Amino acid sequence: MSEYILEFLNFSVKDQDYEVLTNFNLKLQKGEIISIVGQDGSGKNSIIYGMIGDLPAEGLLLHKGHPLSFDLFELKTNKIEIINQKPKLIENMSIAENLFLDISFNKESYFFYSKRKTNKIILDTFKKYHLNIPPNTKVKELTLEEKKNLAFVRAFSLNPDVVILYEPSENISLTSLRNLHSMIKRHKSEGKSVIYITKQWEDALRIADRIAILNEGEITEILSSDEVKNNPKKLIDKIIGVNLNDNSSDFNDNQLIDSVFEAVEYLTSEYELNDLLNLLAENTAKATRADACEISLIDEETSTLIDKSIYKSNKSIEFISNEAEILKLIDEERVYYFTKRDKGFERFFRLNNDICSLICVPFYIRSRLSGIIQIYYKDYHLYTEEEIKYLETIAHQTALAIHNTKLIGNSVLLRESHHRIKNNLQSIISLISLYKTSIKKGSQKDIIGMLDDLISKIKSISAVHDLLAKDKLGRSIINLKDMIIHIVQFMINTRKGIEFKLELDDVFVSYSKASTIALVVNELVTNSLKYAFIGRESGEIIIVCRYHHESILIEISDNGIGFPEHFDINESNGLGLSIVHSIVTKQLAGNIIIKNNNGANIIIEIPAKQVSINE
């Protein structure tokens, strides 16, 4: 037993006495995908013609070490399937019949199957290969693409040892191509082999384990795909048949090195992150001679785009990239390369009038995707290994820059929270001072009640802190909805029998506003709990918070005994209410209305855009 599933030994093909394929030697292993890449006229099609006997051929074709004659039927019986550029199907028969002709290849019992049974087998097969055409459709009614898909499915469903594909990507859509590629990969995973003959070297690069380069009827080189993935220029040179010793690369190298130095300089200077990214984008574009460069920042938690910097060498270059699609792409690879020749290239753009090539390099912070550097070319650009190394260096630099900025951001946050703590402590001392003064003035005050009040107010300030600490992004924005729920939670137990009804929308305010609003809500709810239900078993407190026109509206009402007649908040000597009044009118530049409406009803309106006069 040979270890090779299929071998071409000194295989030659002649067309009109002219040798179109010479000394073709290729050994295909089990579970291997070999791509034969060549330009038009390099002799690709003669391989097939020679194998099936359409053109006279010499040499040996071995299947598992056994020689085969050059004949289509012999190949098929030996589990070798060939799919040509234009699939061979019987036009006048249905899909089912076409397919079954082959599926039943080795099943002589075909004629005993019922139509219902065959249909079921076919539908199962279609389902397995994601093909969606009614099985009874006549082949002649199909589009070329559908025919090709049918041919692929027919070939792979036979589970042959070797599938030979000739220019499979022609005339089919991206979806079909992807489907085909997944068929090929599945085939490989089952230990079977594929020969993929194409002039689309990009496809070859994506799918093949090894790439054989066919040039003027001869295999000039067989490269492993890993070898060329990082340097496709090498592959192209080989395909075209030139072996350039690129002298111009010296100049380019210097420029790249200069550019890296420059980038390091940026990083150690005190630029803002945004400026830094703009500079990096410009620098990268210049160094790689790209027409545009874009650096996208990705949120590590949610993998969504946060921000991007873009540099275009010329303002007239028209394109808008589609980051969502580019993001989907990012997998394990270091580099992603696409050109307009690739199927589905346009999906990376929301608008594209100029771009022909796109290179993406992702970058990581602590092994989590943090961003992508994309460079764009107006022409079919071929990247070199140096360029990729450079892009990767820039990617690392960028990751560092972002990391740095985050650290700086943290220290700003730390300072900020220090300030908040001090201010909160001052607020608490202020409260105590006010109570102290109030006790001095009127000795009939209930000291226990005051201390409870104080405790409750301290808790409401801390409620805001809790919410702040929970924000993972370190923002100082508070959702009043969450805050009010928090406050109500610790007040609900202070008096039994009272039900809270909350009608809260998501209303966002800055931290400082939130903590003052917390005090206001706390005071008003405390008042209700303390005075509204004296002598009653049960009651209800309703808190509403929502946007109303340009304002934030907070309404707190109860169904208790209400305010005494002729109550005026300005003349009230209640300390709590005077604090509330001052905060709402002076600090928040809002209005407060206090009235009776089957109980106490307090409406506070705060301008939303300018929640404080002082901002």
Place this chain on the structure above:
Amino acid sequence: MKNLKVVVAEDEILILMGLKSNLESLGCIVIGEATNGKELIDIVLEKKPDLIIADINLPILDGLEALDIINQKMNIPSLIVSGYDDEELIQRASEIGVLGYLIKPIDESDLKAAIEIAISKFEEINKLKKELEETKDALESRKIIEKAKGIVMERLQLKEDDAMKFLQKKSRNSNKKLVDVAKDIIEADKAFRLD
């Protein structure tokens, strides 16, 4: 500290109310409350208090900026209140002429001590300033008199002692200050000089 007229600036109303209560309990009279830097300037210029207490973190204009502007227009002692003891801020405050730097949280006793020190420092500074002014004036007069004496010596061909006696006599006779007599002589000398 009794009846000291104070203007307080603080953007958080609750803290402002607390400070006011502390100050009143110390016997001060709070004659103005500001919640931003601009308001602070307006109130101070209008009410001319004996003392300003301002938070450093004020909107529109921060406390230090506002005090800087005020200090250029009038001489009022001031205290700054801040959440943190930042070297740079303290430096700035002292350059502006702030007399005390209070770090939150503060209570009545902190305020009392700071106000006492600020007021006494302020008085001391004022005293020194006055003395300095007087010394400067004296020095200036001496210079003028010396110059006039020189003119007299030259014109009347007198010795230094006699020239001085001449000036003193003229001062007594005309019932003018010696320095004014000297100024007259310098003026007259200018008028009669041909060159």
